[in-house]
Amino acid sequence: MNETDLKGNEARRRLGFLSLEETAALGHRGILLPDPGSVMVSPGVQLEEDVVLWPNVILQASSNGHIAIGRGTNLFPGTRIVASSGSVMIGAGAEIGEEGGFMIKAGVGETIGIGDGARLLGGGSLSLSNRIGHGAQIVGPIRCQNCTLGDGGTYRDPEPDERGGVLKGSGVARGLKVPQGHVIQAFGLFAEAVMRRQSYFHPKG
Template sequence: MATDDGSVHAHLDRLRRERGLLTPTELLELAEYGVAVLDPFSVIVSRRVKLGPDNVLYPGVVIECDERSRCAVGPGNVLHGGTRITAVDGGSVTIGARSEFGGGTRISAGAHESIEIGDEVRLMGGASVTGDSLLGDGSQILGGISAHSVELAAGRPHGYPDPDGRGGVIEGYGRATGAVVPTGDQIFNIGYEIGHTTTDRQRSYHPEAPRLGPGPTLERLTAEHAGAVLAFEQENRDFFADSVPDRGDEYFTPDGFAERHRALLAEQAEGRCHFHVVLNGYGRVIGRVNLVDVADGGAELGYRVAEADTRQGVARVAVEQVCRLAATRYGLTSLTAVTAEDNEASRALLARTGFIATGRRSAGGEPGLVHRRMLRAARFEGPGPGESRGA
């Protein structure tokens, strides 16, 4: 048994080399590249790991990669004590730049699995990631979440003041399998199994946060919008049901929604309706605005906006944009809209966008008011939203 420091170090170096690991001396020499290994005796790094400059490795960090696997850690990351990253049996782990991994973080890719982690990601509070997973720029897993085969959309980092632009988040504790979280969304999990589930808007937890992205825009409805529109309707189902009749459970199933979406596109192709989605500055569907029952130069206007985006001027911008399209793109000369008599917000919005109350009509079984706006004839301004010349 070794009895002096020289023999101990030599014995330790030999053990690490035999296992394909960097020796403590070699770990210290990484300082030449800006890599700070705070305790080279407790830190384990495989020789096959590609480690970028300016990383900080706290005591107890382990990064293992066997001869059939791939592991690359970009520059400027902070790995706190007890972080363990493993790629074995042909697995792959790729980490971008300037991310932070809290104490006890586990990232493990097995046979034929790939884990990709973008820039400025945060894994904190004992989070773990396994399976084929994609964590986009700015995304976060916070707390004791065991994430398997998840996809968190890219966005701005957690400190960005506009939550609509931040990367996807899973927070809490429990197991998340197959979860998909869009930009600006989050899942808050408390001790249960989650999979494909409806997400919450991060803005709902920060309602007073600024909106820094460009203003809302319209796109003409296409088949590619189906998934985003279904998510929008599912997320806001209870909110919409407070003011208009619910669409029924069948509508919110994948098959039921797909059938309805195809029917809408068929109506639009025939020129009987014009459907649009409202996108925020980060490309997320936050509303719908439609022109239905097109006939004799007129159509009826309908719109709905996500709960988190009400009282933000979204509906007004959308209505003004669709009025311009109605005249310049669709050749319409008038629009009507029907509101419940007690819906003061919609009545005020229509008044601000040039509509005048002209009569009464039932709205969802309740007494309603008919509003009308005449449109100025205007020359063609170019392709409509989501279209190209010659389309």
């Protein structure tokens, strides 16, 4: 190991992350890391088989924080998940951080749950406590706090009104509940926008 690697590992240790060797060894457990040197993972983070950690992903758990990520979930470049005395639980087959990364942060006593097949993209964030249901979506740079998006099919489901709840656009969403098959599109304050059926945006010909 050269001097650069030694210094890098010392910095990782002081910041509470696995060493480069320990990070690369996650691959032996079925985790997919195309570039282990750019990925930061805290000890104790629970990763199931076939999770994909693309370059520049950070999974940071501190002060008894808890992070668990289900089988086959993709964390795209620029995704950062932080649990500082809080909990972040992500189901199987989710897609997080495409098109600009994504920030997920659970502080003291806060819980963020993200269901199977959810899709979060476009540089948005989750903070405080949130429940993002199975198949639900956040599309765009949206700051989401204390929101609940209902369970449903994924964005691939042919019936829009059977998909999970959706927030799309940009701005701030606080304390909102979006049930299955519904969407709020806004560019500013989501609380002031109209909730519609998803078929409004995806009508059948």
